[in-house]
Amino acid sequence: MPADAVPLRAGTLSWLFPRRTALVSLALTAVIAVVVVLATLASSTGMSLTESVRGLLGTGDFATNMIVQDLRLPRIVVGLLVGAALGISGCLLQTLAGNRLATPDVIGVNEGATAVVVASVVGSSTAMVGDWWLGPVGAVAAAVLVVFAAGGMGTRGYRVLVVGIGVSTVVGAVGDLVMSRQNQSSAGGIFLWSVGSLSGRDYGVAVPLLICLAVLVPLALASGNRLGALRFDDDTASALGVDVRLVRGVALTLAVLLAGVAVGVGGPISFVALAAPVVASRLCGPDRVPVAGSALLGAALTAGADALGRVVAPVEIPVGVVTSVLGGPFLLWVLFGKEKTGKA
Known part of the structure; x- marks a missing residue:
């Protein structure tokens, strides 16, 4: 029994309550509440704190109410949902590959989703990106190519990483080529989205994204319980009653779909899928796959980075640029920790 578990019994039924994970989740929920308040009050338009409230x-007056309620709040909601999806996707992929660097933006899933969305607007005279649901289509195609070329997920995480980097480079180059063929007016809007941006996102995309998460997140939580057994070898996991191939297939599908919908809505926002699971694992302990913690951390990171990008400079900085700046030092910390512990 995990050290942080508290057995709860009711007749013949029993459940191991994850005490540490529950406390961490409560703390992260409070952090998200603070981030939402600060992001709501943060203004790049010269609006005072009183006017924001x-x-x-x-x-307030009509313009103030519209900016806060119709522009700022929907964007915050979308940021929370996109971040949660990226956090869970990164957690599942890292656990499957047995490597902390195995994230959707490293193994080509994000690039596949980006390329399909960008290709959908070829010849368009507007600066709008394609439909968000094209993201999962491209993500699935890229994931199939990576897994097929790597010979399956298995326990060979390094092969998935190497093949994924290669696929990501090729698909990214194709996306850049397609973008370069666009006219100047449409290329600007597509480029902004392609670095990761929540600008202009409203409840029109938040609602279908929420529906997708309502279906995928419970399945991911259930998969997380089974994935814990895969930390042993396949024979041990099978002896514990786990269908190894089925669990890997379901978890990979969920991770790819979550990354695809996140990229389709907010673009390829980097760093979140890498950082959220690593930090969540440190907080929740090594005995569990921190699916819930990764979702909460991903939501807080994305919404916070988007708010920071709105106020840190005179001109708005896309959330993907902010997370990339933060991700560089974090990646060095992950690699340094890997060298010290000798683990991936």
């Missing part, structure tokens, strides 16, 4: 309560 009035806009939030609906007691």
Whole structure:
């Protein structure tokens, strides 16, 4: 029994309550609440704190209410949902590959989703990106190519990483080539999205994204319980009653779909899928696959980075650029920790 588990019994039924994970989840929920408040009040338009509060309560003038309630709040909601999807996707992929660097933006899943969305607007005269649902289509295609070329997920995480980097480079080059063929007016809007941006995202995409997460997240939580057994070898996991091939297939499918919908809505936002599972694992302990913690951390990181990009400079910085700047030092920390512990 895990050290942080508390057995709860009711007649013949029993459940191991994850005490440490529950406390971490409560703390992260409080962090998200603080991030949402700060992101709501943060303004790049010169709006004062008092005006922001009035806009939030609906007691300000028409322009103030519109900026806060119709532009700022929907964007925050979309950021939370996109970050949660990326966090869970990264957690599942890292566990499957047995490597902390195995994330959707490293193994080519994000690039596949980006390329399909970009290709969908070839010849368009507008600066709008394609439909968000094209993201999962490209993500699945890229994942199939990576897994097929690597000979399956298995326990050979390094092969998935190497093949994924190669696929990511090729697909990314194709996406850049397609973008270079666009006219200047449409290429600007596509490029902004292609580095990761929540600009202009509203409840129109938040609602279908929420529906997708309502279906995929419970399945990911259930898969997380089974994935814990895969930390042993396949024979041990099978002896514990786990269908290894089925669990790997389901977890990989969920990870790819979550990354695909996140990229389709917010573009290929980097760093979140790498950082959220690593930090969540440190907080929740090594005995569990931190699916819930990764979702909460991913949501906080994305919404916080988007708010920071709105106020840190005179011109808005896309959330993907902010997370990339933060991701460089974090990646060095992960690699340094790997060298010290000798683990991936």
